[in-house]
Amino acid sequence: MKSVLAGKRARHSGAARRRRLSDSVLRRIWREREISRAEIARRAELSRSTVSEIVDGLLVTGLVAEVGTGPSRGGRRPIVLRFQDGAGVILGVEMGATHIAVALTDLRGRVLAWEHRYHPVRTDPAGARALMIELCQCALAAGRDDSQRLVGIGVAVPSPVDPTNPDHLSELVLPAWHGRGGLEVLAQRFGAPLLVDNDANLGALAEQWWGAGRGIDDFAYIKLATGIGSGHIIAGSIYRGAKGTAGEIGHLAIDPHGALCICGLRGCLATLIGAPALVARARELLARDPDSLLAGTEPTITSIEDAALAGDPIALQVVVEAAENLGIAVADVLNLLNPARVILGGGMARLGEILLEPLRETVSRRTLLSAFADSAIQVSELGPRAGAIGAATLVLQSALADSRHFNLATPSAEVA
Amino acid sequence: MKSVLAGKRARHSGAARRRRLSDSVLRRIWREREISRAEIARRAELSRSTVSEIVDGLLVTGLVAEVGTGPSRGGRRPIVLRFQDGAGVILGVEMGATHIAVALTDLRGRVLAWEHRYHPVRTDPAGARALMIELCQCALAAGRDDSQRLVGIGVAVPSPVDPTNPDHLSELVLPAWHGRGGLEVLAQRFGAPLLVDNDANLGALAEQWWGAGRGIDDFAYIKLATGIGSGHIIAGSIYRGAKGTAGEIGHLAIDPHGALCICGLRGCLATLIGAPALVARARELLARDPDSLLAGTEPTITSIEDAALAGDPIALQVVVEAAENLGIAVADVLNLLNPARVILGGGMARLGEILLEPLRETVSRRTLLSAFADSAIQVSELGPRAGAIGAATLVLQSALADSRHFNLATPSAEVA
DNA sequence: CATACTTTGTTCGTTATCTGAACAAAGTGG
DNA sequence: CCACTTTGTTCAGATAACGAACAAAGTATG
Numbered sequence: 001m002k003s004v005l006a007g008k009r010a011r012h013s014g015a016a017r018r019r020r021l022s023d024s025v026l027r028r029i030w031r032e033r034e035i036s037r038a039e040i041a042r043r044a045e046l047s048r049s050t051v052s053e054i055v056d057g058l059l060v061t062g063l064v065a066e067v068g069t070g071p072s073r074g075g076r077r078p079i080v081l082r083f084q085d086g087a088g089v090i091l092g093v094e095m096g097a098t099h100i101a102v103a104l105t106d107l108r109g110r111v112l113a114w115e116h117r118y119h120p121v122r123t124d125p126a127g128a129r130a131l132m133i134e135l136c137q138c139a140l141a142a143g144r145d146d147s148q149r150l151v152g153i154g155v156a157v158p159s160p161v162d163p164t165n166p167d168h169l170s171e172l173v174l175p176a177w178h179g180r181g182g183l184e185v186l187a188q189r190f191g192a193p194l195l196v197d198n199d200a201n202l203g204a205l206a207e208q209w210w211g212a213g214r215g216i217d218d219f220a221y222i223k224l225a226t227g228i229g230s231g232h233i234i235a236g237s238i239y240r241g242a243k244g245t246a247g248e249i250g251h252l253a254i255d256p257h258g259a260l261c262i263c264g265l266r267g268c269l270a271t272l273i274g275a276p277a278l279v280a281r282a283r284e285l286l287a288r289d290p291d292s293l294l295a296g297t298e299p300t301i302t303s304i305e306d307a308a309l310a311g312d313p314i315a316l317q318v319v320v321e322a323a324e325n326l327g328i329a330v331a332d333v334l335n336l337l338n339p340a341r342v343i344l345g346g347g348m349a350r351l352g353e354i355l356l357e358p359l360r361e362t363v364s365r366r367t368l369l370s371a372f373a374d375s376a377i378q379v380s381e382l383g384p385r386a387g388a389i390g391a392a393t394l395v396l397q398s399a400l401a402d403s404r405h406f407n408l409a410t411p412s413a414e415v416a
Numbered sequence: 417m418k419s420v421l422a423g424k425r426a427r428h429s430g431a432a433r434r435r436r437l438s439d440s441v442l443r444r445i446w447r448e449r450e451i452s453r454a455e456i457a458r459r460a461e462l463s464r465s466t467v468s469e470i471v472d473g474l475l476v477t478g479l480v481a482e483v484g485t486g487p488s489r490g491g492r493r494p495i496v497l498r499f500q501d502g503a504g505v506i507l508g509v510e511m512g513a514t515h516i517a518v519a520l521t522d523l524r525g526r527v528l529a530w531e532h533r534y535h536p537v538r539t540d541p542a543g544a545r546a547l548m549i550e551l552c553q554c555a556l557a558a559g560r561d562d563s564q565r566l567v568g569i570g571v572a573v574p575s576p577v578d579p580t581n582p583d584h585l586s587e588l589v590l591p592a593w594h595g596r597g598g599l600e601v602l603a604q605r606f607g608a609p610l611l612v613d614n615d616a617n618l619g620a621l622a623e624q625w626w627g628a629g630r631g632i633d634d635f636a637y638i639k640l641a642t643g644i645g646s647g648h649i650i651a652g653s654i655y656r657g658a659k660g661t662a663g664e665i666g667h668l669a670i671d672p673h674g675a676l677c678i679c680g681l682r683g684c685l686a687t688l689i690g691a692p693a694l695v696a697r698a699r700e701l702l703a704r705d706p707d708s709l710l711a712g713t714e715p716t717i718t719s720i721e722d723a724a725l726a727g728d729p730i731a732l733q734v735v736v737e738a739a740e741n742l743g744i745a746v747a748d749v750l751n752l753l754n755p756a757r758v759i760l761g762g763g764m765a766r767l768g769e770i771l772l773e774p775l776r777e778t779v780s781r782r783t784l785l786s787a788f789a790d791s792a793i794q795v796s797e798l799g800p801r802a803g804a805i806g807a808a809t810l811v812l813q814s815a816l817a818d819s820r821h822f823n824l825a826t827p828s829a830e831v832a
Numbered sequence: 833c834a835t836a837c838t839t840t841g842t843t844c845g846t847t848a849t850c851t852g853a854a855c856a857a858a859g860t861g862g
Numbered sequence: 863c864c865a866c867t868t869t870g871t872t873c874a875g876a877t878a879a880c881g882a883a884c885a886a887a888g889t890a891t892g
Binding site: 012021045046050216217218219230232234235237239240241242243244245246247248249250251252253254255256263265266328331332333335336337338339340366367 | 428437461462466632633634635646648650651653655656657658659660661662663664665666667668669670671672679681682744747748749751752753754755756782783
Binding site for chain 1: 878879890
């Protein structure tokens with residue numbers, strides 16, 4: 001009778017503390033993939049009895065299972081606990097300027113299904129929303145088996161996102177959307193929680209969990225696509241700034257005498273190395289030297305990349321010039337934020353060393369940290385899927401931080 | 417007999433938890449200045465009985481005292497607990513390029529004594545260390561009464577500080593110091609813990625606790641002195657970067673065609689608006705127009721500031737040009753970090769609106785956030801004392817985070 | 833292969849933190 | 863003046879995590 005009254009004083013009383021402890025054990029099992037009760041007790045500095053109790057609670061959730069025994073350490077062999085990566089699935093949606101992509105992942109960030117479709121997202125919000133739903137349905141149909149619960153939906157959007165108002169989109173970047181994402185239709189349609197963040201931030205998150213940023217607490221992710229954006233992992237977390245607009249590397253001032261940008265500045269990085277700028281520059285060079293792989297057709301950013309990979313001198317010159325401008329911006333980032341690594345993502349990242357080499361050269365020349373540039377500037381490991389995977393990772397991160405977000409069937413701990 | 421064995425399993429067992437709880441209550445009392453046990457219980461969601469026990473423990477430390485009763489809320493009047501700001505003192509030392517300053521503060525950041533002396537710090541490490549000790553002694557003699565324990569010593573240095581190796585100083589900034597601070601002599605001499613950090617970081621910390629950054633979790637502090645540096649409060653904490661070199665705003669690239677800087681870059685902010693650059697620019701303008709307050713003597717940064725404050729056109733032009741260059745850097749900081757505020761410190765901050773007005777103008781023109789510039793760019797409230805006060809604040813912050821750092825006489829809880 | 837020793841995981845009594853109820857002291861308000 | 867509040871303390875009770883004991887299952891070693 002008395003215990004029914006519990007739960008008012010949540011912070012310091014048993015239930016909440018126990019949940020936090022249980023969550024920290026769950027995170028440990030996730031991190032280690034396989035681990036025994038005794039090993040958890042040693043590493044978490046808990047008693048084996050406490051760990052046993054907590055693990056009993058985790059087993060009934062289905063997120064953890066016993067899978068045989070491990071090697072003996074000189075005594076009885078331990079029972080191996082394994083995190084069940086397939087206990088749930090997550091939808092990660094990337095909304096680009098001209099496409100929608102959807103990744104269905106398991107709880108280890110593995111892509112179970114991938115859907116991608118071009119669409120004039122910028123000018124057709126309603127169609128874009130419908131397409132997101134359609135691609136999500138396809139992905140679920142293709143990659144989910146019936147036992148797997150949908151933990152949540154993450155969406156990467158090409159606009160700054162204010163954490164206090166996540167459905168708001170920038171009217172400058174996406175005028176036709178009138179400042180509203182209207183993405184809650186996804187949550188309603190699929191009956192799962194929805195999380196939204198900026199695409200570069202989520203690219204950074206994806207690289208932190210699964211790619212070139214693993215184990216690094218401070219790094220910058222730079223997305224080189226139609227626009228130029230960056231996401232920053234600071235002290236292990238995405239840094240969003242006071243109003244969610246941190247990481248606008250595209251509007252760093254590179255050349256005060258350069259062309260005007262929509263942001264009002266002259267010579268923004270975006271005006272110098274955004275896709276339109278590179279196309280324009282290629283056209284300019286082609287006029288002088290028509291003997292190029294690019295000649296004949298109208299150049300696009302993709303064809304320039306292809307030509308550069310094929311060794312075309314004009315395309316290479318465009319890339320080298322872009323790398324030099326980017327190098328100044330990277331030097332700025334190094335000076336202001338001192339990341340341990342800089343990771344390049346977005347379409348241009350596929351250029352690999354063609355882009356990296358002149359970039360490292362520029363950064364070395366322009367920083368005290370010349371040793372840094374050699375080792376710590378890299379391309380994305382996740383490539384064009386980083387955004388969608390990062391969106392799914394945002395959901396996973398939230399669930400691992402508080403397991404109630406795993407959206408489990410029945411807590412059912414009370415029954416026993 | 418058995419309880420003697422306690423203490424091995426520190427993390428989840430009683431003693432450590434109780435200490436953390438007690439510390440959080442202490443921080444609350446510090447924050448509120450005056451508060452009753454019942455009020456603590458309500459806000460911290462603890463029972464009154466628990467709070468009573470914890471407060472009993474705090475009373476014997478001398479950090480908290482009962483000071484009469486407060487207004488009734490319709491029942492018995494509460495006993496008011498007050499944090500004892502005078503229970504200890506802290507030394508904050510600022511090491512500049514050409515001076516040493518020492519602030520003795522209480523536990524509320526109030527300056528009890530202030531010592532300042534010019535000295536060729538850059539070229540005379542041994543003399544600088546001796547001077548620090550001397551000024552600390554003077555400050556203690558002048559401002560401490562015998563009952564007050566020295567909690568610790570903080571030092572602000574004009575060099576990046578790697579948190580993993582805090583006694584290391586940059587050999588580029590301070591070649592004669594050979595990369596070693598040798599500041600542990602201070603700790604030994606005064607028998608108190610020593611904490612070291614970069615001067616701009618500590619200026620930011622001081623403004624966060626006592627000045628223009630109160631209540632703001634994300635802001636930038638820019639120090640305009642002989643050199644140009646910045647400190648960044650991110651998510652409520654000083655951001656130091658992967659190796660402690662974050663915040664080198666002085667080496668942002670402003671003009672790629674500008675003069676070479678020691679960092680290898682062209683047109684660094686430091687080469688454009690550092691004191692030597694402004695002096696050179698003033699001399700240049702004087703050659704054309706000798707009818708200036710500055711004419712006659714060799715200009716210095718101080719005399720330029722004085723002349724600008726007196727309305728001299730040449731000095732004003734120097735300031736306006738500096739503000740425009742600074743504006744580009746501030747726009748970069750806004751784009752990358754999205755701070756809620758930008759605070760200007762260092763010697764030039766005394767120019768106030770003379771500097772702010774052209775700066776706001778430039779930033780407005782060069783950012784999407786024109787509304788931002790109007791309100792959120794301010795000058796320091798602490799002025800030239802920010803560095804030393806911040807150094808003391810670093811010690812205070814550490815002690816409030818873990819009260820064992822208060823360096824108390826006897827824990828003496830065991831006795832009762 | 834028998835014996836000594838380890839390690840694992842569970843059970844169960846113990847410990848100690850924090851709680852809640854009860855109470856005296858001290859107040860408000862009609 | 864009496865009913866009702868609020869504060870701060872005391873004290874018994876709930877309970878989260880622990881430690882000791884134990885059975886099960888292993889290794890090492892003669």
